[in-house]
Amino acid sequence: MLEQKVNLGPFLTNAFGDTYLYAVNRDAFDKVGSEALFRSHYGKTLERKDSFVVVLGTDSGVLPQYLKKVGEPEGTRFLFVELPEVLERLKEQFSLEEFSSRMNFTTYDKWLETAKAYHFQNFVFSNRLQLVPSVGAQDRNLDGYNDLVKFVQSDFDKICWEMEAGLGNELFVLRQIENLAENRHCVDCLKGQFPGKTAVMLGGGPSLDEALPWIQANRDNVVIFAVSRIARRLLQVGISPHVVVSIDPFPLSFDISKEMLLMWENTLFVNMYHVSPLLLGQWRGRSLFMGKLLPWESPLNGGEIKTVGPTVTNVALGLAIEMGFGQLLLAGVDLCFSKSGHTHAQGSNESDAGPQLGRGQFWVETNGGWQAETTADFSLAIQQIESLAHLAQSKGCQFTSLSSGAAKMEGVSYQSLHQVQLESPREPLARLFLSQLPTDDAANRVAHYQQCLEELDRALKNFRDIRKLAGEALEANDGLFGRRGKAPNFKYKKKMDKIEKRLDKDFSDFSVLVKKFGIRDFLKIVRPEKNKDWTDEEIEQTGQIYYQAYRDSAGRLIELIEDGRDRLLARLEEEKETPDFNLLFSQWEKDHQPGRYQVWMDHHAGSAPQGPDVQAKMEELEQQFQQIMAEQETQHKKRARDYTDLGPVRSKVASLFRRGDRALLAQLVDSLAALESEEGQALCLLGKGCLAELDGEVDRAIEAYQRLMDQPPGPILEDALRRVLSLSLNHNESQDALLALQCLAGLSPVYLPQYADMLRLSGDHNTALDVYADYLELVPNDLTVMLKLGRFYKELNSEEGARLMFGAVLEKDPQNRAAKALLEEVDSAADLKI
Numbered sequence: 001m002l003e004q005k006v007n008l009g010p011f012l013t014n015a016f017g018d019t020y021l022y023a024v025n026r027d028a029f030d031k032v033g034s035e036a037l038f039r040s041h042y043g044k045t046l047e048r049k050d051s052f053v054v055v056l057g058t059d060s061g062v063l064p065q066y067l068k069k070v071g072e073p074e075g076t077r078f079l080f081v082e083l084p085e086v087l088e089r090l091k092e093q094f095s096l097e098e099f100s101s102r103m104n105f106t107t108y109d110k111w112l113e114t115a116k117a118y119h120f121q122n123f124v125f126s127n128r129l130q131l132v133p134s135v136g137a138q139d140r141n142l143d144g145y146n147d148l149v150k151f152v153q154s155d156f157d158k159i160c161w162e163m164e165a166g167l168g169n170e171l172f173v174l175r176q177i178e179n180l181a182e183n184r185h186c187v188d189c190l191k192g193q194f195p196g197k198t199a200v201m202l203g204g205g206p207s208l209d210e211a212l213p214w215i216q217a218n219r220d221n222v223v224i225f226a227v228s229r230i231a232r233r234l235l236q237v238g239i240s241p242h243v244v245v246s247i248d249p250f251p252l253s254f255d256i257s258k259e260m261l262l263m264w265e266n267t268l269f270v271n272m273y274h275v276s277p278l279l280l281g282q283w284r285g286r287s288l289f290m291g292k293l294l295p296w297e298s299p300l301n302g303g304e305i306k307t308v309g310p311t312v313t314n315v316a317l318g319l320a321i322e323m324g325f326g327q328l329l330l331a332g333v334d335l336c337f338s339k340s341g342h343t344h345a346q347g348s349n350e351s352d353a354g355p356q357l358g359r360g361q362f363w364v365e366t367n368g369g370w371q372a373e374t375t376a377d378f379s380l381a382i383q384q385i386e387s388l389a390h391l392a393q394s395k396g397c398q399f400t401s402l403s404s405g406a407a408k409m410e411g412v413s414y415q416s417l418h419q420v421q422l423e424s425p426r427e428p429l430a431r432l433f434l435s436q437l438p439t440d441d442a443a444n445r446v447a448h449y450q451q452c453l454e455e456l457d458r459a460l461k462n463f464r465d466i467r468k469l470a471g472e473a474l475e476a477n478d479g480l481f482g483r484r485g486k487a488p489n490f491k492y493k494k495k496m497d498k499i500e501k502r503l504d505k506d507f508s509d510f511s512v513l514v515k516k517f518g519i520r521d522f523l524k525i526v527r528p529e530k531n532k533d534w535t536d537e538e539i540e541q542t543g544q545i546y547y548q549a550y551r552d553s554a555g556r557l558i559e560l561i562e563d564g565r566d567r568l569l570a571r572l573e574e575e576k577e578t579p580d581f582n583l584l585f586s587q588w589e590k591d592h593q594p595g596r597y598q599v600w601m602d603h604h605a606g607s608a609p610q611g612p613d614v615q616a617k618m619e620e621l622e623q624q625f626q627q628i629m630a631e632q633e634t635q636h637k638k639r640a641r642d643y644t645d646l647g648p649v650r651s652k653v654a655s656l657f658r659r660g661d662r663a664l665l666a667q668l669v670d671s672l673a674a675l676e677s678e679e680g681q682a683l684c685l686l687g688k689g690c691l692a693e694l695d696g697e698v699d700r701a702i703e704a705y706q707r708l709m710d711q712p713p714g715p716i717l718e719d720a721l722r723r724v725l726s727l728s729l730n731h732n733e734s735q736d737a738l739l740a741l742q743c744l745a746g747l748s749p750v751y752l753p754q755y756a757d758m759l760r761l762s763g764d765h766n767t768a769l770d771v772y773a774d775y776l777e778l779v780p781n782d783l784t785v786m787l788k789l790g791r792f793y794k795e796l797n798s799e800e801g802a803r804l805m806f807g808a809v810l811e812k813d814p815q816n817r818a819a820k821a822l823l824e825e826v827d828s829a830a831d832l833k834i
Contacts (some may be wrong), residue, residue: 006142008089009750010782011060019093020060022750024086024136026715034062037135045132050075050524052123054115054156056149057134058082058105061090068099077102077118081111081152083144108148112155124163125519131156140651141715143658150361154376161310161380170517173295173557175249175274177564178591180293180456181571182280184448185438187270187288187319188303193436196326197429198422199223200402202241203313204230205334207403208345212237214402214417215331221422222329223429225320227312228257228279230332233347235259240266242433245316246279247272247290254278255634256349261595262629268433270319282595282625284602286437290319297509298455311381314388317399321392328392328399329420334406335382336364336372341671343375343643353640355671358648363664367414368404371664378407386410442575442603449568456561456568462510463554463561466503470551473499477543496543503550511550518553522546567591574600577607581614585621594624646675649683650715657690665691682708682716689723698727718747738762745771749778753785760792768792783809787818794826802826 008023016033029037038046046053046067058064058080067078082090084107090096096105106114123129131153137145176183200215200222202208208230215224216239226234226241234241240263246253253276260269264285271280273291280287292301307318313333320328337343341355350356360373364382374382389399389411399412402420425432438444476499479492503511515522525542570587573579588596597618649672656665669691672684689704701723708720721744728737738758744751752775759768772789776782790805803826809819 006085006144008085010779011089011093012749012779018062020062021086021089022748024057024060024142025062026139026141026718027713027748028059028135028139029062034059035066038063038066041135042132045130047073048076048128048130049073051128051130052076052115052118052120053078053130053132054111054120054152055080055132055134056152057137057145058086058090059134059136060086061093063134064099064103064105065094067103072100072102078104079111079115079118079120080105081108081148083107083142083148085144086142108152111152112159121159121163122523124160125169125523127169128520129160138647139715140648143651143655146651146655150376153361154379157376158380169519171249172274173513173517174560175277176292176295177560178277178567179271179273179275179280179289180452180564181449181568182277182283182287183271183273183289183293184440184445185288186293186302186304187290188305189288189438190323190436191303191305192322192324194223194432195324197223197324197425198327198329199225199320199323199325200329200331201313201317201320201333202226202230202234202331203333203335204344204348205332205336205403205406206338206340206342206345206351207334207405208233208332211331211402211417212239214420215239218422220428221424223325223433225316227316228253228260229312229348230345231257231260231263233345235262236347242266242430243268243270243316245270245312245319246275247312247315249274249276251276251278252636252639255636258629266430268437270316272315278592281591281593282599284598286440288437290315293452294455294459296459296513300451300455310377310384314381314384317385317388317392321388321395321397324397326397328397330399330401330406330412331403333385333401334403335378335385335409336366336374336405336407338405339370339372339667339671340674341373341668349634349637349640350643353637354644354675356643357668357671358646358652359643360652364407366405367401367408370667372405372407374407382407382409385412446572446575449572453565453568456565459510460558460561460565462507463514463558466507466511466514467551467554467558469499469503470547470554473547474544474551477540477547514550514553514557517557518549521549521552524549574603577604578610581610581617585617588621594621594628597621598625646677646679646683650686650719653683653687653690654719657694660694662691662694665694679716682711686716686719689720693723693727698731702727713747718744721747734758734762749775752778753782753788757788765792765796781812783813783816783819787822790819790822794822799826799829 006023008021010022011019012022013019014030014033016029016035018029018034020029020034032040051073053076055063055078064078064080072078080103082105087105087107090105104114104118120129133149136142137149140146140149198221200218202211202215202224204227212233216237219239223243224239224241225243225245228244228246231244244260244263244267246257246260246269257279260267260279261282261284264283267285269280269283269285269287271287271289273289273293290307291304294301305319305322307315307322317328332345337356337360341357342351343356343359344350359375361376362374362379363371364374364379366372385399386409389409392399393411399409400420401409401412401414402417404414404416408414473496476492476495524545567587570583573583584600588594649668652668653665656668665687669684669687672680672687675681675684685704685708689701692698692701692704705720705724708717711717711720721740725737725740725744728734728740738755741751741755741758745755752771756768756771756775759765759771769789769792772785772792775785776789779785786805786809790802790809793799793801793805803823806819806823806826809816810823813819
């Protein structure tokens with residue numbers, strides 16, 4: 001599709017002075033102008049300093065010209081990835097070299113190569129890499145943008161995930177320290193403890209609802225793993241999984257998964273070490289963690305089970321393999337959209353928001369044999385599960401999907417629910433689980449907190465020493481180059497070398513963490529021009545940046561460790577029968593964990609809070625917690641609604657129609673028919689018209705399109721008129737074609753030449769001449785239409801008009817052979833008359 005050649009038409013200029021290709025942007029800029037549209041559409045997105053922004057499309061060149069005018073943010077590079085045919089046309093308007101060296105242009109097939117040349121990977125580590133669609137790429141008026149967005153997004157997501165997973169980031173370390181108190185027992189205690197048994201993995205896909213009755217009936221025969229995001233749905237149907245798994249470090253994870261806090265009595269929480277502390281810190285039941293306890297080498301880290309993302313389902317499946325299960329059943333692990341366009345099961349914010357008909361990027365085959373849409377992150381998860389399935393087979397474990405609507409995956413067999421046969425275990429699996437869990441009493445907790453405090457004290461000393469050495473190195477760097485009134489002195493170079501050796505040798509483990517934690521600042525020393533000789537000023541500046549990064553990163557880690565110490569001290573206070581409640585309340589409020597009071601109550605069963613003030617504060621925390629749990633209008637819910645935007649659906653209808661894919665188009669039309677919005681119903685009619693065309697039912701197609709004629713001016717009306725025009729021309733209905741073109745010309749001047757052609761063929765010569773003239777007044781540089789009008793004048797024996805047009809062409813293009821030849825013909829005919 002990316003190679004498809006299309007007629008982009010001429011550049012048009014609107015009342016705001018925006019010059020654009022109508023095929024790319026249509027009327028996007030005509031209401032408020034491009035500058036106002038960009039400001040409202042992008043907000044602050046394009047204003048971040050020291051970033052790398054990959055922009056999909058250029059909006060006919062209008063977007064880079066806008067950035068050139070307002071000024072690029074300091075240290076930020078823009079890489080525009082454009083369709084080859086559009087990029088070629090941009091050269092008619094400006095030279096790509098006229099932009100700054102930090103604004104670059106490339107095509108889809110070269111985008112990754114170009115991005116790597118500018119070290120875009122460095123911006124991944126510093127969370128300064130962005131992927132932003134242009135307005136045209138988002139609207140997808142050109143079919144090529146469907147593929148461009150799809151493939152670049154896929155490459156982008158995969159690279160970012162792989163690089164972040166390889167290095168980790170600051171947020172992971174932050175959560176690791178925040179979760180120290182609760183990460184008491186490692187999940188490796190369950191390794192190999194369930195040989196030959198069956199587990200079922202409950203994901204959040206739409207097919208989960210079909211499996212829930214079967215899950216309820218077989219709870220005692222299988223070990224149930226559930227991702228935390230489906231807790232709300234499981235509570236609705238009364239299912240408590242044996243294991244709930246969560247990994248995400250972001251606050252948004254709490255919005256999605258907070259209902260899991262209500263299933264603590266019968267469920268084990270298995271969390272990644274960097275899980276959101278809003279979940280882990282308020283969890284009242286038993287928990288085991290995955291990963292390392294501390295971000296530096298320590299005997300407390302113990303063993304660990306290595307699992308691979310990017311999704312929580314992948315991590316949970318990897319865990320189940322290590323636990324020794326012989327069979328893993330997958331329910332709700334769809335990794336694709338349902339036929340109705342839903343991405344998640346009932347009870348989720350995504351399901352409540354409605355189908356995501358415009359968000360799909362790829363098509364995959366399902367177990368049931370039909371095609372379903374999926375996204376780039378789901379696609380990556382599919383690949384990872386396929387790798388896990390092969391690993392499982394090598395360990396005697398078989399993956400089996402229970403959903404016909406799930407993506408078909410290599411190494412994953414399919415069985416319908418009624419085909420699954422299970423053996424009843426000799427003892428209840430819940431009891432077996434409990435027998436594997438380590439003791440977790442007050443003495444155990446206190447010992448853990450004290451051990452962690454000792455480790456934090458050790459780390460504090462190291463980080464303080466590192467910060468001191470970095471400060472000495474900064475002074476030496478100044479001395480080396482003669483700052484602060486001193487002459488340059490090479491002895492400082494020896495001192496700096498000695499400091500660097502100490503950092504590498506005496507603090508090797510901690511200095512590596514300092515660099516990882518402050519990677520964004522350390523990357524500032526990276527130079528794009530590697531072969532360029534260094535000046536003394538650049539060497540001095542690099543040394544300064546390097547040791548400032550060392551000092552500042554160590555400083556931030558010191559603050560983090562000190563906060564961690566405070567939290568551990570508060571946890572020790574929690575274990576007392578008569579604690580300092582003011583200290584506890586202060587820590588719980590600082591951590592935004594009002595539900596922590598319930599944990600204290602559980603640990604001190606039978607003990608009532610002492611004093612009316614303490615009791616009142618406990619009641620206040622209870623109210624806060626209940627309010628948080630009842631809150632439905634969360635950030636995640638708002639984001640889920642954004643995903644239901646129908647903007648890209650019109651382009652999808654057109655794409656499926658051009659491909660002749662009747663099955664997928666019919667599926668999309670059925671999904672649109674269920675929507676109540678005016679836009680959804682209009683798109684449904686457009687899709688029905690296209691379906692009728694594919695079925696060869698012209699009258700039914702025309703009827704569907706005609707029902708759209710009362711639509712306000714816009715892309716849907718325009719597409720309907722274009723289809724009416726095509727059908728009318730194909731069936732020699734010239735009057736209908738003329739009427740359609742008249743309406744299209746009223747929407748955009750780009751249709752005026754075709755309207756004039758039709759008028760000419762219908763014999764309305766005078767009106768045709770007027771329409772040609774109107775068009776050339778708006779688009780005076782369209783030589784093709786000027787030649788066409790000249791020929792028309794010649795046919796009408798209007799020598800003066802023909803000469804005027806051919807002469808105008810030659811003024812703009814003196815070497816135009818067609819104009820020269822036609823002008824000679826006019827002159828020759830005139831000579832013959834004489």
